Amino acid sequence: MTKVTGRLWRDGEPHDDEFAFDAISDCLASERQLVWADIYDPDHDTLRLLAAELGLNTWAVEDAVAPKERTKTAVYQSHTFFTVYALGTHEPAGDSASMLVKHRISAFVLPRALITVRLPGLNSGAAEFDIGEVSRRFDELGGQSHGVGALVHGLLDVVVDGHFDAVQVLDDAIEALEDELFSGSGDRAEPHGLQRRTFRVRKDLVDLRRVVLPVREVVSTIQHRRLDARTSPELDPLYADLYDHVLRASEWTESLRDMVTTVFETNLSLQDARLNTVMKKLTGWAAIIAVPTAITGFYGQNVLYPGVDTVAGFLTSSAVIVVLVVVLYAMFKRRDWL
Structure with missing residues (x-):
C-alpha cells in the first residue's frame, strides 16, 4: 500500500504541517522553500502523476519501480536520478538462508526538492529502512541552509553506514567460520554444515559487492553535479568524507571475498x-x-x-x-x- 510522508521548510524553518503531496509543484515555485517527499511502496499511477507535475524523466520513473534495478545514477537537464540499496542484517533461519536484507531506494534530486521512492524489503519480517534517520542527519547539518544537497548527503550517509554494518557482520561470520574450521567441531557435528555456511557467506558477499561497489559512481556523480551548480560549498568536505567511506567499504568487501575464498580452499585442503x-x-x-x-x-x-x-x-x-x-x-x- 502506497504511503507518502514529507517535510517542508520555508526560510530555514520547518513547516511540516503544510506539506501536501498534491501541491509539491506549488511549493517548488518559491525559492524560499525546500521540499522532501518520501513515497513508500508506490503504485505506477502515483509516480506517473508526480512525474507529469514535476517534469521528471519518464524512463527514470519506470526505473524507480522496475524490479531488480541495479545501483546507478543518471543526470538529466532538470534533475538527477539515482538508485541505491540500503542494507540490513538479520539472523538467518538456516544454513542456506541469507543474512542480508536489502531495501531499494530511488531518488529524484531537484534544485529545491528531494523525492525518494522506497520499495519494501525483500525479506519478510525484516526491519524496514529507518527513513527518519535521514531527516535527523539533515537537521544536524543545519537544515535548509545547505539546500537539497544536505538532504542527499543525509540519505547517502545513512545508506553507507548500513553498508559498513553489513560488512562487519559478514566479517564476523567469516571469523566464526575460521574458528570452526580449525577447531574441527563443525565436521564432527555435521559434515556438510561448514560447507553450507561458507557457501552462504560467499553468496552474501556477491550480493554485497553488487550493492556497495557502484555507490562510488553515485556519490562521485552527485558530488560533481553539486560542484557544477556551485551551491553549498560547506558540504564539499562532507561529500569528500562520504566518498572516502564508500571506498573503504568497497575495499573491505573485496578483502572479505579473498578471505572467504581462502576459507573455502583451506577447508578442502584440510579434508584432503x-x-x-x-x-x-x-x-x-x-x-x-x-x-x-x-x-x-x-x-x-x-x-x-x-x-x-x-x-x-x-x-x-x-x-x-x-x-x-x-x-x-x-x-x-x-x-x-x-
Whole structure:
C-alpha cells in the first residue's frame, strides 16, 4: 500500500504541517522553500502523476519501480536520478538462508526538492529502512541552509553506514567460520554444515559487492553535479568524507571475498589432509593384521609340517605372530603412521 510522508521548510524553518503531496509543484515555485517527499511502496499511477507535475524523466520513473534495478545514477537537464540499496542484517533461519536484507531506494534530486521512492524489503519480517534517520542527519547539518544537497548527503550517509554494518557482520561470520574450521567441531557435528555456511557467506558477499561497489559512481556523480551548480560549498568536505567511506567499504568487501575464498580452499585442503591421515592409518593396521593372517593361513594347510598337532608348534606360531605384530606396530608408530 502506497504511503507518502514529507517535510517542508520555508526560510530555514520547518513547516511540516503544510506539506501536501498534491501541491509539491506549488511549493517548488518559491525559492524560499525546500521540499522532501518520501513515497513508500508506490503504485505506477502515483509516480506517473508526480512525474507529469514535476517534469521528471519518464524512463527514470519506470526505473524507480522496475524490479531488480541495479545501483546507478543518471543526470538529466532538470534533475538527477539515482538508485541505491540500503542494507540490513538479520539472523538467518538456516544454513542456506541469507543474512542480508536489502531495501531499494530511488531518488529524484531537484534544485529545491528531494523525492525518494522506497520499495519494501525483500525479506519478510525484516526491519524496514529507518527513513527518519535521514531527516535527523539533515537537521544536524543545519537544515535548509545547505539546500537539497544536505538532504542527499543525509540519505547517502545513512545508506553507507548500513553498508559498513553489513560488512562487519559478514566479517564476523567469516571469523566464526575460521574458528570452526580449525577447531574441527563443525565436521564432527555435521559434515556438510561448514560447507553450507561458507557457501552462504560467499553468496552474501556477491550480493554485497553488487550493492556497495557502484555507490562510488553515485556519490562521485552527485558530488560533481553539486560542484557544477556551485551551491553549498560547506558540504564539499562532507561529500569528500562520504566518498572516502564508500571506498573503504568497497575495499573491505573485496578483502572479505579473498578471505572467504581462502576459507573455502583451506577447508578442502584440510579434508584432503584428514583423508590422507585416515588412509595412512588404515594401511598401517591392514599391514599389521596381514601378518597373523599369513601365519595362521600357513599353519592351516592340510599338509604335514614341523610342529603340527603339537603344543610346541602352537606356541611357536603364536610367538611369531606376537613378535611380528609388536615390531610392525613399533615401526609404524615411530613413523607416525598410526
